[in-house]
Amino acid sequence: MENNKILIKGNHAIVEAAIDAGCRFYAGYPITPQNEIPEYMSIKMKEAGGIFMQAESELISINLVYGAAVAGARAMTTSSSPGISLMQEGISYMAGCELPGVIVNVQRGGPGLGNISPSQSDYFQAVKPGHGDYRLIVLAPYNTQEMYDFTFEAFDLADKYRNPVMVLTDGLLGQIMESIELKRKTPELLNQKKDWALTGAKGRKGKRIVSLLMEPGVLEKHNFHLKEKYDLIRKTEKRFEKLGITEDMEYLIVAFGTVARISKGAIKLSRDIKIGLFRPITLFPFPYEELKEIARKVKKIFVFEMNLGQMLEDVKIAVEDSEKIEFYGRPGGGVPTSEELLNFILKRIQK
Amino acid sequence: MTEKVIIAGSGGQGVLTLGIFIAKIGFSEGKNVTWLPTYGAEKRGGFSFCYTVVSDEEIFSPVVESPDTLILFDQRAYDVYKEKINQQTYVVVNSNLVKNINKNNKNFFEIDATKIAKEINFIQAMNVVMFGAYFQLKKIFKIETVYNVMKQMLKGKKEDTFLKNKIAFEKGMEFFK
Numbered sequence: 278m279e280n281n282k283i284l285i286k287g288n289h290a291i292v293e294a295a296i297d298a299g300c301r302f303y304a305g306y307p308i309t310p311q312n313e314i315p316e317y318m319s320i321k322m323k324e325a326g327g328i329f330m331q332a333e334s335e336l337i338s339i340n341l342v343y344g345a346a347v348a349g350a351r352a353m354t355t356s357s358s359p360g361i362s363l364m365q366e367g368i369s370y371m372a373g374c375e376l377p378g379v380i381v382n383v384q385r386g387g388p389g390l391g392n393i394s395p396s397q398s399d400y401f402q403a404v405k406p407g408h409g410d411y412r413l414i415v416l417a418p419y420n421t422q423e424m425y426d427f428t429f430e431a432f433d434l435a436d437k438y439r440n441p442v443m444v445l446t447d448g449l450l451g452q453i454m455e456s457i458e459l460k461r462k463t464p465e466l467l468n469q470k471k472d473w474a475l476t477g478a479k480g481r482k483g484k485r486i487v488s489l490l491m492e493p494g495v496l497e498k499h500n501f502h503l504k505e506k507y508d509l510i511r512k513t514e515k516r517f518e519k520l521g522i523t524e525d526m527e528y529l530i531v532a533f534g535t536v537a538r539i540s541k542g543a544i545k546l547s548r549d550i551k552i553g554l555f556r557p558i559t560l561f562p563f564p565y566e567e568l569k570e571i572a573r574k575v576k577k578i579f580v581f582e583m584n585l586g587q588m589l590e591d592v593k594i595a596v597e598d599s600e601k602i603e604f605y606g607r608p609g610g611g612v613p614t615s616e617e618l619l620n621f622i623l624k625r626i627q628k
Numbered sequence: 629m630t631e632k633v634i635i636a637g638s639g640g641q642g643v644l645t646l647g648i649f650i651a652k653i654g655f656s657e658g659k660n661v662t663w664l665p666t667y668g669a670e671k672r673g674g675f676s677f678c679y680t681v682v683s684d685e686e687i688f689s690p691v692v693e694s695p696d697t698l699i700l701f702d703q704r705a706y707d708v709y710k711e712k713i714n715q716q717t718y719v720v721v722n723s724n725l726v727k728n729i730n731k732n733n734k735n736f737f738e739i740d741a742t743k744i745a746k747e748i749n750f751i752q753a754m755n756v757v758m759f760g761a762y763f764q765l766k767k768i769f770k771i772e773t774v775y776n777v778m779k780q781m782l783k784g785k786k787e788d789t790f791l792k793n794k795i796a797f798e799k800g801m802e803f804f805k
Binding site: 282284309310393448449452453454455456538539541542545612614615616 | 648651652655660661662663664665667686687688689690691693
């Protein structure tokens with residue numbers, strides 16, 4: 278056993294990462310399957326000397342984070358699907374005001390209150406979020422190590438672009454316990470000066486950070502400014518993983534998060550079939566061009582999700598010949614097995 | 629080596645704790661491990677189960693569909709999981725609470741873990757007695773690791789809690805010696 282490795286629950290790994298990344302303000306409201314985050318955070322944040330607040334609702338949680346971010350703090354909130362829906366207004370305000378902040382969504386089954394089983398049915402509300410022309414940077418971990426790594430990196434990304442970042446995970450990744458390696462390093466941008474932050478106007482001119490831009494043309498200009506930022510993010514922050522992508526590969530699986538790891542199991546079981554995996558890690562920016570390139574070479578593309586085909590739409594944008602695409606999804610909290618995915622692949626290949 | 633275990637019983641019997649215990653032992657021996665509990669609705673008396681996987685290889689799905697071992701604490705747990713038993717599956721049941729069984733498998737083991745735990749005046753350690761039996765039957769872990777992890781998990785508890793757990797473990801182990 279290596280000394281820097283620990284056995285930890287996914288939800289707890291998120292807390293460790295946030296504290297290590299210098300997050301010193303957390304607000305949250307209980308909802309399964311993310312309850313271990315506020316529970317553990319209430320202990321860890323106190324130890325770190327930061328502020329932990331149990332808010333009276335998700336609306337308050339996100340607006341507390343909004344307030345902390347405007348003052349220059351590294352701030353985070355977490356919730357699960359219905360709670361994230363409630364936060365959408367606040368997230369849009371943060372995006373409009375160009376405020377950094379980290380939002381973790383430990384997805385559960387929907388729509389409505391749904392159930393508490395793992396799901397990926399919030400892909401849309403993460404990648405194509407609430408009102409207004411804005412984008413979140415969306416990171417999708419697929420094991421406990423990445424729960425830690427991506428939450429850690431989310432704070433630097435948020436500060437770098439002055440933009441909210443979402444870690445899109447699910448009940449399964451939140452609940453499992455796995456071994457991870459703690460990095461315990463100082464985040465690159467932790468001490469970067471936030472000249473824009475509202476820290477009190479004593480001895481200097483006052484500043485304003487608002488999302489209400491009423492004068493003619495100002496909001497339109499602001500939107501074009503935001504677009505430039507999103508284009509830069511598209512150019513520089515795209516992340517993905519390729520597995521078993523060979524020259525003679527015939528088939529390709531596209532999957533993210535939990536389903537990507539289950540797909541890896543299906544590939545292992547498939548033995549002689551020449552099949553690879555393309556795993557988008559950033560869901561925004563989505564790696565369209567890279568997927569397009571690989572997709573050209575294969576006979577069929579299998580898209581697997583724990584929803585009814587949400588990332589599928591982005592895969593269709595990326596792939597020139599969408600006739601090649603075969604989709605299999607489990608909505609409402611269903612989690613596929615590796616055998617189940619392989620059976621689907623075999624049936625469609627034989628057709 | 630890959631060992632996929634389902635532990636099932638009722639809330640309060642130590643189902644989830646036993647799963648963590650096995651995961652920690654595997655982790656201490658340098659294996660990859662995953663542990664996935666039921667969550668949300670569990671409470672004392674409610675149905676409770678967890679999946680623990682210990683492997684030399686990367687673990688893709690933490691959800692156990694075809695278990696190598698079933699550790700079943702009561703009748704309800706047996707009734708839910710009996711469908712998953714095949715000729716290769718190791719099944720360890722607490723015979724005090726699992727009475728109605730169809731023993732059609734060569735690796736089916738019964739132990740009255742409730743009675744044994746009562747005899748040592750430590751009913752809370754029924755799950756540890758069950759683990760002792762599992763440990764002895766499957767022989768995949770080292771005994772030193774078991775004691776080390778047990779000590780680590782009981783850190784901060786009363787001195788004799790470790791000793792009582794150790795006895796519970798050994799009683800379970802001796803039963804199948």
